[in-house]
Amino acid sequence: QEAGVPPPENGGKAFEFRGGGLEFRDVHYNYAQASVLQGTSLVVPAGAKVAIVGPSGSGKSTLLRLLYRFADPQMGQVLIDGQDVKTLDPNFRKYLGIVPQDCALFNDTVRFNICYGRPEASDAEVERAASLAQIHEHIASMPEGYDTPVGERGMKLSGGERQRIGIARCLLANPSVVLLDEATSALDVRTERALSEAMEKLMRGRTALIVAHRRATVERCDLVAFLEDGAVREQGPHQELLQQSPRYRRFWEGAGTN
Ligand code: ADP
Ligand code: MG
Numbered sequence: 001q002e003a004g005v006p007p008p009e010n011g012g013k014a015f016e017f018r019g020g021g022l023e024f025r026d027v028h029y030n031y032a033q034a035s036v037l038q039g040t041s042l043v044v045p046a047g048a049k050v051a052i053v054g055p056s057g058s059g060k061s062t063l064l065r066l067l068y069r070f071a072d073p074q075m076g077q078v079l080i081d082g083q084d085v086k087t088l089d090p091n092f093r094k095y096l097g098i099v100p101q102d103c104a105l106f107n108d109t110v111r112f113n114i115c116y117g118r119p120e121a122s123d124a125e126v127e128r129a130a131s132l133a134q135i136h137e138h139i140a141s142m143p144e145g146y147d148t149p150v151g152e153r154g155m156k157l158s159g160g161e162r163q164r165i166g167i168a169r170c171l172l173a174n175p176s177v178v179l180l181d182e183a184t185s186a187l188d189v190r191t192e193r194a195l196s197e198a199m200e201k202l203m204r205g206r207t208a209l210i211v212a213h214r215r216a217t218v219e220r221c222d223l224v225a226f227l228e229d230g231a232v233r234e235q236g237p238h239q240e241l242l243q244q245s246p247r248y249r250r251f252w253e254g255a256g257t258n
Pocket of ligand 1: 031034057058060
């Protein structure tokens with residue numbers, strides 16, 4: 001178990017985002033049992049869409065967690081807008097939208113789940129976010145598998161649909177930077193397309209760092225960072241890496257166990 005991270009070393013000054021990028025500078029991170037990141041460096045320029053790709057367990061999700069300060073690295077720096085996140089007022093998180101891999105839902109309607117944390121959002125804003133994320137048709141449904149009230153039928157949501165609820169919530173929050181940890185579940189063609197389109201809406205006009213499992217997603221990004229054995233081993237546009245890097249090619253030709 002990880003202890004809570006210490007408070008910021010900033011003397012209580014609110015963070016004002018100036019539209020810069022993200023950076024990991026020689027980051028080392030170990031969980032109690034596992035050394036995960038061993039000198040990871042990565043620059044995400046302002047406005048760029050960067051995909052993180054790599055084998056299962058290579059530390060992709062951990063990178064996103066460090067940006068949000070769910071944990072701090074033991075060595076190295078994580079920067080937002082040129083500033084070490086450890087020195088920032090906790091309000092920096094309002095500039096980051098995070099869509100987790102497995103979007104845990106509240107025992108309430110899809111609409112409630114989209115609006116959570118945004119009580120001031122108007123119906124029109126909520127519906128627009130739901131439409132862009134292509135989850136609008138289910139907005140009044142209750143997710144199944146929770147404590148669905150007697151007499152109401154819950155709706156079974158696929159991993160892609162749950163992720164679209166997370167995307168809608170993020171669109172409503174309208175952050176400058178998005179961090180998305182793509183769901184690994186197999187998707188049918190229709191859900192796959194809906195998720196791709198929702199992600200495109202989410203990335204547009206924003207800096208985006210996406211843990212990517214699907215080709216459709218990496219093809220949509222400007223740059224790919226290939227993470228393996230604790231560090232970024234290859235970096236560049238997807239098509240270039242496919243041509244130039246045998247291990248990157250092998251990765252995509254593999255069994256898809258990413
Ligand atoms: P990826 O997203 O690339 O699959 P993760 O960043 O989730 O990889 O995890 C990297 C490694 O760290 C894995 O071996 C995983 O088992 C381990 N790990 C992840 N989260 C924790 C945790 N909370 N406690 C201990 N080990 C963890
Ligand atoms: Mg992961």
